[in-house]
Each structure stands twice: as structure tokens, then as C-alpha cells.
Amino acid sequence: MLPSQRHLFDIPREVAYINAAAWSPLPLAVQEAGRRGALRKGRPWEVDPGLGAQQQERCRAAAAALIGAAPEDVALIPSVSYGVATAGKILAPPAGTRVLVLEDDHSSPVLEWMARAPAQGFVVEAVKRPADGDWTAAVEAAIARPGAPVSLASISNVHWADGAVIDLDRIAPALRAIGAALLVDATHGAGMMDLDVARIDPDVLIFPTYKWVLGPYGRAFAYIAKRRQDGVPLEQTPFGRRSVSSERVPYFADLAYVQNARRFDMGERDHFIGLDMAATGMEMMAGWGQGAIAERCAMLTARLEDGLAAAGAALPRRSLRVPHILCVSFPGGMPAGLVDALAAEGAHAAPRLGRLRISPHVYNDEEDVDRFVAAFARAARRAA
Numbered sequence: 001m002l003p004s005q006r007h008l009f010d011i012p013r014e015v016a017y018i019n020a021a022a023w024s025p026l027p028l029a030v031q032e033a034g035r036r037g038a039l040r041k042g043r044p045w046e047v048d049p050g051l052g053a054q055q056q057e058r059c060r061a062a063a064a065a066l067i068g069a070a071p072e073d074v075a076l077i078p079s080v081s082y083g084v085a086t087a088g089k090i091l092a093p094p095a096g097t098r099v100l101v102l103e104d105d106h107s108s109p110v111l112e113w114m115a116r117a118p119a120q121g122f123v124v125e126a127v128k129r130p131a132d133g134d135w136t137a138a139v140e141a142a143i144a145r146p147g148a149p150v151s152l153a154s155i156s157n158v159h160w161a162d163g164a165v166i167d168l169d170r171i172a173p174a175l176r177a178i179g180a181a182l183l184v185d186a187t188h189g190a191g192m193m194d195l196d197v198a199r200i201d202p203d204v205l206i207f208p209t210y211k212w213v214l215g216p217y218g219r220a221f222a223y224i225a226k227r228r229q230d231g232v233p234l235e236q237t238p239f240g241r242r243s244v245s246s247e248r249v250p251y252f253a254d255l256a257y258v259q260n261a262r263r264f265d266m267g268e269r270d271h272f273i274g275l276d277m278a279a280t281g282m283e284m285m286a287g288w289g290q291g292a293i294a295e296r297c298a299m300l301t302a303r304l305e306d307g308l309a310a311a312g313a314a315l316p317r318r319s320l321r322v323p324h325i326l327c328v329s330f331p332g333g334m335p336a337g338l339v340d341a342l343a344a345e346g347a348h349a350a351p352r353l354g355r356l357r358i359s360p361h362v363y364n365d366e367e368d369v370d371r372f373v374a375a376f377a378r379a380a381r382r383a384a
């Protein structure tokens with residue numbers, strides 16, 4: 001099993017930070033990349049003019065490697081919501097159709113469609129949280145329901161608020177069979193799960209770097225399937241066109257769009273500070289390997305399960321959640337002040353829609369888990 005990678009981070013021994021789903025700590029090497037980049041920007045005359053392009057392509061390749069994509073099918077974007085706004089321009093659900101989202105999914109894959117629905121005449125249908133916790137079956141049932149046809153599912157593959165897994169190997173073919181598109185918010189999946197886009201074949205798949213793939217804010221990636229790459233991008237940039245160069249006349253020499261996902265790159269993509277940071281974190285992820293990371297996280301959440309169950313916590317069935325997230329639910333409501341009480345003891349997790357979301361990563365170890373469980377048990381006893 002992959003050993004703890006804590007030595008590559010700056011985490012004091014007494015801190016049990018089990019909260020990667022909120023935002024991860026930056027590895028020391030990523031912090032160093034940020035410092036290096038800031039120093040470069042302090043002396044721009046020393047910067048190699050080719051650095052921006054080199055960092056873009058390094059970062060694009062590192063992101064593509066985590067999802068089995070070709071680099072040219074990945075766009076550099078600043079956030080998940082930016083990627084969904086791009087998809088809003090290229091997927092265009094027809095009037096009279098249904099767009100499926102998950103009840104209480106994160107706002108980013110949802111609000112774009114709610115904002116567009118009245119003008120475009122489609123309906124946004126939120127698949128209800130299933131009583132048995134089986135989101136995959138619930139989405140399958142919504143796809144199969146007679147009535148207005150489904151044109152698109154815009155869904156996370158891991159529900160951010162309960163850690164439930166939505167099995168894309170079942171959902172993607174069901175959508176394909178009826179000619180509907182699939183947008184995946186892979187925020188809690190990329191790097192942590194086998195999300196091979198060549199196999200799953202989504203239309204769009206998006207993820208940011210600041211949580212699970214150990215990078216900075218403001219860096220995210222959109223895989224766009226080749227069949228969707230002829231759309232109009234969200235922003236009109238010179239590098240999205242075949243020839244708009246500030247160094248040549250005529251300036252607007254060829255306005256045809258480039259024929260790959262680079263046409264969807266964000267303005268100011270030349271952000272070499274964040275690109276170096278993001279690439280460094282993603283290369284570390286690839287170096288450990290998705291399977292090994294998942295195995296370590298599964299070991300940690302299993303240990304959490306044992307300890308928390310003994311302290312009386314209500315937990316989901318293991319088969320319905322991802323290996324790297326464990327959520328405690330509170331049938332009578334979360335005790336007031338629980339999260340602050342845990343944090344005061346150095347045990348960090350996140351309150352999400354009434355649950356306590358606990359999310360380990362490679363820097364966590366058994367000592368963190370035991371510290372967390374002990375703090376939870378004390379807080380539960382106080383609340384009882």
C-alpha cells in the first residue's frame with residue numbers, strides 16, 4: 001500500500017486535517033512552484049518568452065493524463081462553473097426536453113441550466129435523493145421515465161454533500177442510447193477514481209485543481225469530446241483563432257477557430273505561476289497512481305468507519321460511497337457547534353447540508369484517524 005506522504009506537506013503532527021473535499025493543503029513542491037513563479041513575475045525581463053506556452057502544454061498534458069484524455073481535447077479554464085458556462089454554449093438542449101441534475105448537487109453543474117431553461121424552453125429536472133442512497137439507480141430511472149425526452153445529464157460523479165458514487169459506466173451508455181449528452185462534474189473524482197474518458201465517453205468532463213489534485217485556486221480543466229469541439233467558446237481569445245498575433249500585421253489574419261479544445265482556453269491562460277503549481281500537483285498524483293491513492297484512502301475511511309460507528313455515528317453503506325469520502329449523518333440534526341468543537345481539537349472536516357463530510361488524502365495516516373475519532377467520540381458524548 002502507498003505509505004503516508006505527509007512528509008511532502010507542511011502539516012503539524014497534532015493536526016488531523018481530513019478535509020480534502022473542501023480544499024487540500026498544497027504539497028511543499030507546489031508551494032515552491034508558486035514561489036518560483038512569483039519571483040519570475042518580479043523580473044519579467046528574465047523570463048523566457050516560450051515559458052507560458054511550455055507551462056500551458058505541460059499542465060494540459062498532466063490534466064489529460066489523470067482522465068485518459070489526449071491533451072488537445074482538454075481546455076485550460078479557471079473554474080468548474082466556467083466550464084459549465086462553456087458547455088451551455090455548445091450543448092444547447094432543445095426546447096421541450098429535460099436536463100437532468102442531481103438534487104442538491106453543487107451549484108456549478110446546475111445553475112447554468114436553471115438560468116438558461118426559461119429562454120431555451122427546456123426543463124431542469126432534479127433527480128431526487130433516493131431513500132436507499134443508490135443515486136445510480138435513481139438517475140437510470142429518471143432517464144427511462146416516459147415523457148419529455150432527456151437531452152442532457154449535467155451531474156457530478158460523486159455527490160459532494162454525501163460522498164455517494166454515481167456509476168458513469170452505467171449512466172453514460174444509458175444516455176448514449178437515447179442520444180442525450182453527458183456533462184460530468186468530476187471535482188471529487190478526477191485523480192481519485194478511474195475516470196477514463198476514452199471508455200466513459202462523456203461530452204464534457206470538468207475538474208478543478210484546488211481540492212483532490214493538490215493545486216491552487218483558479219486552475220481547472222474541461223475535457224471536450226471531439227464531436228463537441230466545433231462550438232463557439234465562452235470567451236473570444238486570439239489563441240482560439242488560427243492567426244491573430246500581436247507581433248504581425250495584419251493582426252486579424254485568420255479568424256477561423258483552431259480545431260481542438262484549445263479554442264475553449266480561458267483568457268489570460270498564460271498564468272505561468274498557477275500553471276506550474278497545478279502541473280506539479282497533478283504530476284505528483286500521477287506518480288503515486290490513482291489505484292494506490294484510492295487504496296490508501298479506502299484504508300483510512302474504513303478505519304474511520306470502525307471508530308465512528310463505535311461512537312454511535314450514522315454512516316452510509318460502503319458500496320454506495322466513494323473510497324475517499326465518508327459522511328456522518330445526524331437523523332436528529334447535527335449537534336450545534338460540532339465542527340468548531342472538532343476543529344478546536346485539531347480535527348478538521350466540513351459540514352455539508354447537515355452531514356459531516358470527512359475526506360482523507362495521501363497525507364493522512366492512522367494517527368490522524370484515531371485523533372479524529374477520539375475528538376468525535378468526546379463531542380458526541382457531550383452532545384448526548
Ligand SMILES: Cc1ncc(COP(=O)(O)O)c(C=O)c1O
Pocket residue numbers: 078079080081082106108109156160185187188208220
Ligand atoms: C462538486 C463540486 N463542483 C464544483 C465545485 C467548485 O466549483 P467552481 O470551480 O465553479 O467554484 C465544488 C466546490 O466545492 C464542488 O464540490
